[in-house]
Amino acid sequence: MADRHTNGRILLALTGWQSEIWIDELGKAAPDRAVTLEPEGEADPTIDYAVVWKQRPGLLSNLPNLKAIFSLGAGVDHIFADTSLPDVPIVRVVSPDLTTRMSEYVVWQVLDHHRRGPLYRAQQADRVWYEHREQTAASALTVGIMGLGELGRDAAAKLRVLGFQLSGWSRTEKQVDGVACHAGETGLGPFLASADIVVVLLPLTPDTRGILNHDLFKRMTRRGPLGAPVLINAGRGGLQSEADILSALDEGLLSAVTLDVFEQEPLAAESRLWSHPKVTLTPHAAAASVPSSLIAPIVKQMDALERGEALMHLVDRKAGY
Amino acid sequence: MADRHTNGRILLALTGWQSEIWIDELGKAAPDRAVTLEPEGEADPTIDYAVVWKQRPGLLSNLPNLKAIFSLGAGVDHIFADTSLPDVPIVRVVSPDLTTRMSEYVVWQVLDHHRRGPLYRAQQADRVWYEHREQTAASALTVGIMGLGELGRDAAAKLRVLGFQLSGWSRTEKQVDGVACHAGETGLGPFLASADIVVVLLPLTPDTRGILNHDLFKRMTRRGPLGAPVLINAGRGGLQSEADILSALDEGLLSAVTLDVFEQEPLAAESRLWSHPKVTLTPHAAAASVPSSLIAPIVKQMDALERGEALMHLVDRKAGY
Numbered sequence: 001m002a003d004r005h006t007n008g009r010i011l012l013a014l015t016g017w018q019s020e021i022w023i024d025e026l027g028k029a030a031p032d033r034a035v036t037l038e039p040e041g042e043a044d045p046t047i048d049y050a051v052v053w054k055q056r057p058g059l060l061s062n063l064p065n066l067k068a069i070f071s072l073g074a075g076v077d078h079i080f081a082d083t084s085l086p087d088v089p090i091v092r093v094v095s096p097d098l099t100t101r102m103s104e105y106v107v108w109q110v111l112d113h114h115r116r117g118p119l120y121r122a123q124q125a126d127r128v129w130y131e132h133r134e135q136t137a138a139s140a141l142t143v144g145i146m147g148l149g150e151l152g153r154d155a156a157a158k159l160r161v162l163g164f165q166l167s168g169w170s171r172t173e174k175q176v177d178g179v180a181c182h183a184g185e186t187g188l189g190p191f192l193a194s195a196d197i198v199v200v201l202l203p204l205t206p207d208t209r210g211i212l213n214h215d216l217f218k219r220m221t222r223r224g225p226l227g228a229p230v231l232i233n234a235g236r237g238g239l240q241s242e243a244d245i246l247s248a249l250d251e252g253l254l255s256a257v258t259l260d261v262f263e264q265e266p267l268a269a270e271s272r273l274w275s276h277p278k279v280t281l282t283p284h285a286a287a288a289s290v291p292s293s294l295i296a297p298i299v300k301q302m303d304a305l306e307r308g309e310a311l312m313h314l315v316d317r318k319a320g321y
Numbered sequence: 322m323a324d325r326h327t328n329g330r331i332l333l334a335l336t337g338w339q340s341e342i343w344i345d346e347l348g349k350a351a352p353d354r355a356v357t358l359e360p361e362g363e364a365d366p367t368i369d370y371a372v373v374w375k376q377r378p379g380l381l382s383n384l385p386n387l388k389a390i391f392s393l394g395a396g397v398d399h400i401f402a403d404t405s406l407p408d409v410p411i412v413r414v415v416s417p418d419l420t421t422r423m424s425e426y427v428v429w430q431v432l433d434h435h436r437r438g439p440l441y442r443a444q445q446a447d448r449v450w451y452e453h454r455e456q457t458a459a460s461a462l463t464v465g466i467m468g469l470g471e472l473g474r475d476a477a478a479k480l481r482v483l484g485f486q487l488s489g490w491s492r493t494e495k496q497v498d499g500v501a502c503h504a505g506e507t508g509l510g511p512f513l514a515s516a517d518i519v520v521v522l523l524p525l526t527p528d529t530r531g532i533l534n535h536d537l538f539k540r541m542t543r544r545g546p547l548g549a550p551v552l553i554n555a556g557r558g559g560l561q562s563e564a565d566i567l568s569a570l571d572e573g574l575l576s577a578v579t580l581d582v583f584e585q586e587p588l589a590a591e592s593r594l595w596s597h598p599k600v601t602l603t604p605h606a607a608a609a610s611v612p613s614s615l616i617a618p619i620v621k622q623m624d625a626l627e628r629g630e631a632l633m634h635l636v637d638r639k640a641g642y
Contacts, residue, residue: 097458100484104459107483108436111429120603121442127595129587135609137418138425161482162428163421266450274448282441288456 005034008048008067008302012037013055022072025291026051029299039063049302053289057082068311070298072289074098074151075236076315077204090315091301097293099154105234105286106155106199107162109258110143112280113197113230114164118256136225138163144195147202147235148174148181149321155199167194171207171319192219197230203321204236212240217248228255234286237261242273249278260286326355329369329388329623333358334376343393346612347372350620360384370623374610378403389632391619393610395419395472396557397636398525411636412622418614420475426555426607427476427520428483430579431464433601434518434551435485439577457546459484465516468523468556469495469502470642476520488515492528492640513540518551524642525557533561538569549576555607558582563594570599581607 010033012022019037026035039047043062050060053072060066061084069090071079076092079085112118116132123130142165145152149170156166156179166179169191173183182191192198198220202208212233220229231254233240242263248254258280259273265284273279301311315321331354333343340358347356360368364383371381374393381387382405390411392400397413400406433439437453444451464480466473469491477487477500487500490512494504503512513519519541523529533554541550552575554561563584569575579601580594586605594600622632636642 100459101456104432104436104483107428108432108438111425111432112438115425115429117429117433120606121601123604124595124602127590129604131604131606131609133609135422135606135611137611137614138421158482161479162425269448274445280442281445283444283450283452285441285452285456288452288454290456290458293458 005032007032008306009034009036009046010302011035011039011047011050011060011063013050013052013059014072015054015056017053017072021291022051022295025295026299029295030302033299033302051298052079054078055082058084060084060086067305068302070301071315072294074102074287075203076321077236077238079315080320089311090317091298091311092313092315092321093289093294093298094150094313095293095297097290098287099150101287102151102201102234103155103158105260105282106201106232107158109232109234109280110159110164110197110199111162113226113232113256113258114138114141118277118280134225139165140225141165141196142167142194142222142224143197143199144168144191145179146170146191146198146200148176148179149201149203152199152201155201167191189219192216193221195220195229196222196224196226197232200231200233200235200239202235202239204238205320207320209238210241212245214241214244214248214253217244217253220253226255228252230254230256230258232258234258234260237263237265242271246272246276249276254278256280258282260284326353328353329627330355330357330367331623332356332360332368332371332381332384334371334373334380335393336375336377338374338393342612343372343616346616347620350616351623354620354623372619373400375399376403379405381405381407388626389623391622392636393615395423395608396524397642398557398559400636401641410632411638412619412632413634413636413642414610414615414619415471415634416615416618418611419608420471422608423472423522423555424476424479426581426603427522427553428479430553430555430601431480431485431518431520432483434547434553434577434579435459435462439598439601455546460486461546462486462517463488463515463543463545464518464520465490465512466500467491467512467519467521469497469500470522470524473520473522476522488512510540513537514542516541516550517543517545517547518553521552521554521556521560523556523560525559526641528641530559531562533566535562535565535569535574538565538574541574547576549573551576552578553580554578555581558584558586563592567593567597570597575599577601579603581605 045065047063048067050069066088071092143159144167145156146169148168153176160178168179169182174181256278260282366386368384369388371390387409392413463486465488467490469489474497481499489500490503495502577599581603
């Protein structure tokens with residue numbers, strides 16, 4: 001039998017994820033491509049593409065024919081943790097499926113705070129029947145979104161349908177329909193002062209690491225119907241100082257938080273976050289990377305590249321995302 | 322001073338609600354109309370309109386000049402509890418504000434079940450880090466909406482934006498964009514078999530009283546990614562048998578329920594619903610009737626009627642809603 005793997009060869013490099021299902025999906029989406037889990041020998045010239053989630057540092061450094069690195073997560077900080085990256089294009093995954101899941105999470109948690117989920121659940125546990133009749137309209141609340149990439153813009157559009165006011169912040173200037181956009185360091189103050197609920201969907205870069213700290217919480221000065229602002233971080237744990245979040249909650253700078261990501265994951269069993277009454281947490285589950293929906297757009301880009309077309313959704317190495 | 326109340330006079334008839342804020346709002350929206358809380362004498366000819374929430378039975382029976390009854394709730398069963406109603410038009414309240422609040426509640430609770438809110442909260446309480454990676458896409462779930470009036474159609478449109486599949490059921494045939502519509506007794510079976518999550522926004526009428534019973538739950542035969550279907554009742558408590566809901570949960574016919582309304586309100590402290598692990602309950606708080614948003618459309622209709630225009634949003638007495 002002739003080799004049916006006639007097209008560019010793929011290295012699948014995962015840490016912490018099972019590889020079987022990804023190999024299956026690659027086999028289905030790209031039957032003409034060979035997939036390997038490890039390079040062969042010192043410098044493997046047979047590998048054309050790397051598809052990665054937290055690849056082992058150094059793994060990609062000696063692949064002379066590598067043409068592109070494809071991330072299996074929306075963020076790419078897991079790739080840059082490797083300081084010996086070869087100089088090839090890095091492609092972020094943009095999948096309507098992943099975006100939809102993240103927006104679901106954001107809408108779910110915004111509504112849970114807006115509609116007093118924690119309060120009504122506590123009342124249920126105590127068998128207390130009490131309707132809080134001062135029910136705020138969504139239109140009286142501003143949800144501020146930090147990070148206006150694919151994820152932030154989609155979440156904004158869906159929150160807007162529900163009637164919330166929207167503001168947004170990004171590193172560079174952006175325009176988003178129905179969103180009061182702020183940018184850069186000068187825009188951060190007005191943005192932070194605008195929001196009843198701050199949703200964080202920023203990439204983790206040297207510039208954003210630790211940005212969710214006590215100084216920033218002090219600048220969240222709005223005191224609207226919810227009281228102090230609510231923080232929802234569904235971006236990356238490295239953006240936040242958990243010690244500062246806890247002290248901001250205890251000082252009343254924040255009225256509640258939802259965290260899907262943590263400085264160290266899994267979150268240590270002894271963290272005060274688990275049992276803090278104003279904290280909702282989920283185990284990095286906001287938007288699962290589902291093989292069947294992520295592999296097809298990646299293979300499509302490999303095919304396009306081989307037809308001579310340009311890659312889309314390229315990462316800006318200098319910006320780090 | 323000449324009487325500044327030159328236009329039709331209003332009887333405000335509330336049970337269980339404070340009247341002050343409603344009187345304030347009527348004064349602001351209709352400074353040219355007098356408002357009273359009680360008819361004067363045996364037959365009061367000075368009253369033109371009744372604005373009511375659970376009026377005292379018989380209160381409206383002897384008002385010879387009464388021109389219309391305006392409901393302060395989306396449902397009108399509270400009006401029909403009075404068997405001596407005069408033969409004048411009954412007007413339901415249709416307010417974008419009320420509709421928005423109800424859709425928020427529906428979206429919030431659909432997402433809470435879809436995104437495994439109860440499970441992740443239980444994990445948090447136990448300090449368990451475990452991501453359930455078989456994360457179902459919204460597009461793999463069908464939300465079935467019973468009742469396709471203003472509320473049902475708005476909830477459907479907002480759930481559709483989030484990617485859910487939708488089916489619907491109503492007494493009479495309806496067509497709603499993006500919703501697989503079923504109607505009447507013959508449509509009920511296919512509807513019930515279609516849904517992973519059944520959202521109930523039906524009016525309470527002699528036909529619908531007790532419709533959410535064991536027989537109906539047995540016909541909810543779909544076993545999708547959530548397992549047995551989820552029931553969300555934000556309509557009226559009289560639609561449901563709470564004993565049957567509890568047995569359906571215990572038998573596995575339903576995997577979880579959210580209830581905002583109950584056969585008797587407040588729900589008795591000894592009800593098993595409070596502490597059942599598969600029950601989320603809220604104290605008839607899905608959509609508050611907010612005076613500032615409900616009075617304006619009512620006064621607008623009074624003004625229109627006096628200009629000779631027809632009333633809108635009339636209740637069909639025979640259908641009971």
